[in-house]
Amino acid sequence: MIEKRVATAAEALADVKNGSTVLVGGFGQIGHPMALIDGLIEQGAKDLVVVCNNAGVGRSGLPRLMYLGRVRKIVCSYPRTAAVFSELYAAGKLELEIVPQGTLVERIRAAGAGIGGFFTRTGAGTLLAGGKETREIDGLPYVFEKPLKGDVALVEAWEADRWGNLTYRGSGANFNPVMATGAVVTIAQAQRVVELGDIAPERVTTPSIFVNRVVAVPYEYPYPAIEY
Amino acid sequence: MIEKRVATAAEALADVKNGSTVLVGGFGQIGHPMALIDGLIEQGAKDLVVVCNNAGVGRSGLPRLMYLGRVRKIVCSYPRTAAVFSELYAAGKLELEIVPQGTLVERIRAAGAGIGGFFTRTGAGTLLAGGKETREIDGLPYVFEKPLKGDVALVEAWEADRWGNLTYRGSGANFNPVMATGAVVTIAQAQRVVELGDIAPERVTTPSIFVNRVVAVPYEYPYPAIEY
């Protein structure tokens, strides 16, 4: 019997190594796997490269991981959400790779879908094209972007079953379905762990093949909305 | 009020021009927009480039369009399904561009998603890489593939609403969701045209933005399964 459910975040994260590239889902506080990030803080891995659209908010979660000096580099589109990021970055204690939001998700998709790289118009002629291969296609400038693969992906789902099928709620899909495809090991925290077959085949958003471990983390409300 | 529903296939197809590239959904007989193809046969446009995974089966639909001499070129992964194709191709009356199935859908996705081209390992070192740019990435050979954009996409859906949101049934999605994104004008034939709001937001597979016209074509059974 295939059994991807594990009892705790600690068990799910036990084998994360120092130096890992960690893809972290979520846009703002929604679909952001806070329990797994807390577990990663406990777990102790360091020298991490974190790929996430934002750098978290407040002082818990990703900001705490950064504050503890465990993050070598952050790859994201909008890190300015966390004061901790700004402080560490200004102090030269954190590397930053800033990537346009659509290019970020497309680079992760490329890694998950076996695409060796792609050309996009986004960023052409801007500072973010610096050092990158460019090419004129049909008379317009394009930038070459490379796949961005994770060692681990941490995603948050609404429902999950023991095979690892996932659904999302509201705007909770965001980066999660693509990140689930783009890492060697994908770990999902799910609000509701349901029986196999409870998620109808056409309701599955992330097919089970992309998920390695499932941890149940039920809560009744997303993490508090924080203005920034 | 946004109203994408049109009364007939004829009305939906009225402006298809000679020389158009037409993306046609379906894998085998499922999700294959037969009523729209019949409409295209009536409509009269010629010198068409047809992009479809298969070349149809039997003598109706795409085989009939080819038989009538209206197709200049076919782009597909597995045309051998139709005897008409084989005869016309052998007689030099039909151009063929053969594309691996995954590359075919990815090229259409690229057109729909604003990607100027991408590298894939599929086909590297084979006849199908002939004349194409190749590149070694991380020690492995890749082939450069270009976007494939349609002037018109003909897709088949299960449900549709007046905004053009679509759902699919069984294995009926296949090429349809991607083709819907990859053409200037997308026309959907739908088994069931439902009220706005009847398709819950998370059940929508093709968001309405990708669809221009909807024609109701209810039938109780897919086109007969044909063995080949």
Added chain:
Amino acid sequence: MRAAAERMVGPELENRRAIAASVARDIPEGWHVNLGIGIPTLVSDLVPEGREVLIQSENGILGMGPAPDDENADPWLINAGKQTVTLLKGASLFDHATSFAMIRGGHIDLCVLGALEVAENGDLANWSTSANDTAPAVGGAMDLATGAKRIWVAMDHTTKQGKSKLVSACAYPLTAAGVVKRVYTNLGVIEVTARGFELRDTAPGVTFENVQAHTDARLYRFGVAD
């Protein structure tokens, strides 16, 4: 949670709301529209009654409705500005890959963005104030500015220090080159055409000369030969 713009009071909010209303009036039925943070966000609630316009949010929503009451808000449903939102009948939810396929693939009819500077050749600067930004952040600005069918900018005509934000050439790092088609400010509506800025409309009591005086580039009268 309310947007920053909505926490403003008095003339500042009214000024911004007037700019947004002007944008909203010009959006035809059936357009798919993405709204940036700031003044553009206000456009959503100001689309004339009965006109169907589909508002897209880059975090995976098409067809947003009016802002919810605090009591009825679904906390799992937020827009790109991280405010809770509602859905219209006919709305759809999807992931980031699909969302940016819409944006980069030219399916969005209009994106309304704020800006630091707009140049007379349509160049847009709205993401960074320096090549050595101490905390740079781009979000979806470059994807939207490059990918949408047309870009309108909605902003104050000048900075708080009185410096024109319409310029002959951008000093700040570009978001995208040559993309802005129209600019809505507190002083008027400016088309960006082959010859540069053309003043199409002015706010009540504002003259062509007033606008020119606050614009760091030559201003033309809309549709009037030089």
Added chain:
Amino acid sequence: MRAAAERMVGPELENRRAIAASVARDIPEGWHVNLGIGIPTLVSDLVPEGREVLIQSENGILGMGPAPDDENADPWLINAGKQTVTLLKGASLFDHATSFAMIRGGHIDLCVLGALEVAENGDLANWSTSANDTAPAVGGAMDLATGAKRIWVAMDHTTKQGKSKLVSACAYPLTAAGVVKRVYTNLGVIEVTARGFELRDTAPGVTFENVQAHTDARLYRFGVAD
């Protein structure tokens, strides 16, 4: 509708079913497997009872179950061989882009394919018999052969004319270079290793010498130094 293989009768079907059963026995629980047309399709129904193996179909299905009765078949649900299929509890349905992301992205643990020729360096030829094919058709063969984590071939050891399909170098156009890891035939199971073909197992009553006699390349004994 039944598959071509299932319409066969007597020894031919039994022979093919034996090859498929041999493949099925070797698939560990939890693997995601794509099955090509022909002998590989038969593998699905021969996975030992109680072992959870997820069969993928490139037209957008993960988790296919046993073939349906004609009466209970859902005509909208077909596999890549265009036969109607059933779904297991836990199955998922998706589009072609997602399906080939699975395939090309290395998420499929195993793909079992038929072949025209397999070379001792792992080259696979299974899509075309000539560079001037009168009606070429590739389908998903190249994507699968290149993208899956491992490729096993299930085929008759020789052509109907008695010519070996295991060769020192492919004469037919390649589907993918150096990808085949193992070959199941009516004569035995052959591993493709750095030194070439290694015979791991033989069918009942078949000797190493029998297999070598029908193989157009040098055969090694599995795990035995030269």
